[in-house]
Amino acid sequence: MSVPLNERLYRTEAVVLSRMDYGEADRILTVYTPHRGKLRVIAKGVRRPNSRLGPHLEYFTRCQLMLARGRELDTVTGAETLDYHRRLRTDLDAYGHASHMVELLLRLTEDREENEAAYSLLTASLRLLDDGVDAFAVTRHFELALLGLLGYKPELYRCVACTEDLTAVPNALSNRQGGLLCPLCRGTDGSSFPLSVNAQKYLRTLDRHGLGAAAKLRLDADLRNELEGAVGGYLRHLAERDLVSLKVWHSLAQGG
Numbered sequence: 634m635s636v637p638l639n640e641r642l643y644r645t646e647a648v649v650l651s652r653m654d655y656g657e658a659d660r661i662l663t664v665y666t667p668h669r670g671k672l673r674v675i676a677k678g679v680r681r682p683n684s685r686l687g688p689h690l691e692y693f694t695r696c697q698l699m700l701a702r703g704r705e706l707d708t709v710t711g712a713e714t715l716d717y718h719r720r721l722r723t724d725l726d727a728y729g730h731a732s733h734m735v736e737l738l739l740r741l742t743e744d745r746e747e748n749e750a751a752y753s754l755l756t757a758s759l760r761l762l763d764d765g766v767d768a769f770a771v772t773r774h775f776e777l778a779l780l781g782l783l784g785y786k787p788e789l790y791r792c793v794a795c796t797e798d799l800t801a802v803p804n805a806l807s808n809r810q811g812g813l814l815c816p817l818c819r820g821t822d823g824s825s826f827p828l829s830v831n832a833q834k835y836l837r838t839l840d841r842h843g844l845g846a847a848a849k850l851r852l853d854a855d856l857r858n859e860l861e862g863a864v865g866g867y868l869r870h871l872a873e874r875d876l877v878s879l880k881v882w883h884s885l886a887q888g889g
């Protein structure tokens with residue numbers, strides 16, 4: 634957690650989201666932290682073979698960082714691994730899903746915007762992947778929960794146009810309107826597409842009862858593809874928008 638030591642130095646837990654080589658031996662890292670949100674920091678000399686910091690700053694590592702405030706970027710002065718997440722480096726499937734989750738945080742969150750719940754969601758999800766829990770379920774849960782935490786959760790229970798309760802038919806998902814449309818309102822968004830009853834049921838189960846309940850539902854390959862495509866399309870649509878204005882619109886539309 635984040636504890637101020639003096640005006641220049643501070644300590645924080647962090648997960649390494651991305652890295653970029655810089656200069657001769659440095660790296661610029663983007664990390665996610667519980668109280669400072671997404672942060673870009675510099676680790677000097679970290680690419681030298683004898684660097685003490687290097688081994689603690691790999692992708693997906695959860696670590697304790699000591700940082701010194703800088704004019705542009707804060708500098709890593711100390712690092713200690715808390716969770717190395719070995720499977721995320723050795724299992725291609727786990728690696729792919731972890732990369733996807735990290736990419737979503739990079740694209741959907743603002744720099745230095747605290748969201749402790751999003752940090753907890755990230756660390757819990759990485760741990761589950763590392764423990765070998767079904768990557769599909771862990772990732773869909775991460776996506777939906779992150780959307781909720783950032784204020785972009787798709788409406789799954791009432792039609793986003795007429796606000797009637799939805800029935801068990803293939804309602805259509807509208808990325809533009811932020812949720813499901815009943816069959817009568819489907820025409821209000823020509824780019825919406827029908828979601829099967831089972832796909833809707835899976836998303837509602839994840840939303841209402843969490844990962845444990847959703848993991849008990851049987852999913853065949855078609856349903857997995859449908860869900861991955863639908864949620865992925867929704868996320869892509871969001872990431873391509875002006876997120877701040879969309880957030881305002883969303884909270885107005887939901888009366889929140």
Ligand SMILES: [Zn+2]
Nearest residue numbers: 792795815818
């Ligand atoms: Zn409707």
